[in-house]
Amino acid sequence: MDTQTVQNLELIQKMIKTAQRRFADQSNFYLLWGFAISLACIIQYILMKINSPYINLVWLVIIPIALVLQVIFVVKKRKTERVRTHIESLMGKMWIAFGISLGIVLSFAGHLKENTYPIVLCLYAISVFVAGGALQLTSLYVGAVCCWVLAIVSFFVPFETQLLLLAAAVIVAYVIPGIIIKSAYRNNQDV
Amino acid sequence: MYNNLDPLLHSQLRLAIVSILISVEEAEFSFLQEKTESTSGNLSVQVDKLKEAGYIKVIKTYKGKYPLTKCAITKKGIKAFDEYVANIQRYLKPNK
Numbered sequence: 001m002d003t004q005t006v007q008n009l010e011l012i013q014k015m016i017k018t019a020q021r022r023f024a025d026q027s028n029f030y031l032l033w034g035f036a037i038s039l040a041c042i043i044q045y046i047l048m049k050i051n052s053p054y055i056n057l058v059w060l061v062i063i064p065i066a067l068v069l070q071v072i073f074v075v076k077k078r079k080t081e082r083v084r085t086h087i088e089s090l091m092g093k094m095w096i097a098f099g100i101s102l103g104i105v106l107s108f109a110g111h112l113k114e115n116t117y118p119i120v121l122c123l124y125a126i127s128v129f130v131a132g133g134a135l136q137l138t139s140l141y142v143g144a145v146c147c148w149v150l151a152i153v154s155f156f157v158p159f160e161t162q163l164l165l166l167a168a169a170v171i172v173a174y175v176i177p178g179i180i181i182k183s184a185y186r187n188n189q190d191v
Numbered sequence: 192m193y194n195n196l197d198p199l200l201h202s203q204l205r206l207a208i209v210s211i212l213i214s215v216e217e218a219e220f221s222f223l224q225e226k227t228e229s230t231s232g233n234l235s236v237q238v239d240k241l242k243e244a245g246y247i248k249v250i251k252t253y254k255g256k257y258p259l260t261k262c263a264i265t266k267k268g269i270k271a272f273d274e275y276v277a278n279i280q281r282y283l284k285p286n287k
Contacts (some may be wrong), residue, residue: 004201016214083219
């Protein structure tokens with residue numbers, strides 16, 4: 001048997017594994033949106049409890065700030081990334097699709113009324129479930145299941161309670177996995 | 192019994208480059224250099240050979256003020272790599 005041929009086969013396997021194991025640290029995105037949405041939900045809940053006339057203002061302040069930070073993170077990531085895997089590219093497209101779908105649902109919240117947040121929770125569940133598959137991260141699967149369960153519960157509770165459920169969902173589905181991803185990346189482990 | 196192995200890929204460094212590029216969408220030259228543990232001169236020569244064969248495309252761009260070279264595999268490169276791997280498998284297991 002030709003030794004070089006066998007070595008070449010081993011080389012192919014080694015190089016493919018080397019490239020596929022790489023994942024850029026995307027924890028900032030999970031932490032950013034997890035904290036932004038949970039904070040907005042909790043503040044809106046408090047404003048509703050005190051009968052404030054500015055209950056929707058919180059979203060108009062927090063979401064643009066989060067979007068600006070998102071752009072900064074994307075630009076920074078593009079500057080530092082040396083390789084882009086097919087999974088990362090696919091994930092990018094999935095998040096764009098998620099953003100468009102979320103935008104459409106929120107734009108027609110007037111039609112959906114109190115069904116808006118349960119649908120939003122279902123969208124979160126889909127995105128987090130797919131991300132869990134891509135990153136092979138159990139905490140994201142747990143987050144997705146949590147979003148689905150809370151989506152069902154949300155159909156039966158008033159709007160104020162939906163806000164708290166949404167905050168809880170993003171903490172479980174975004175913040176906790178974000179912390180785990182950051183910690184794994186710092187320890188240079190596979191996530 | 193088996194087809195001849197593609198001489199362009201039957202070289203350790205060129206095969207390493209193509210194996211990395213088959214697994215990613217695109218990679219910077221410095222990433223390829225680090226993973227293949229090659230010198231920039233040698234890597235540059237092999238990248239040019241693969242580019243001339245149409246197996247990879249080389250994207251010249253800038254990162255800030257500095258020039259940046261990125262590489263990505265082409266459809267022709269994917270086909271050549273698939274055939275190379277299939278030929279190796281036939282070579283190792285001739286009865287199949």
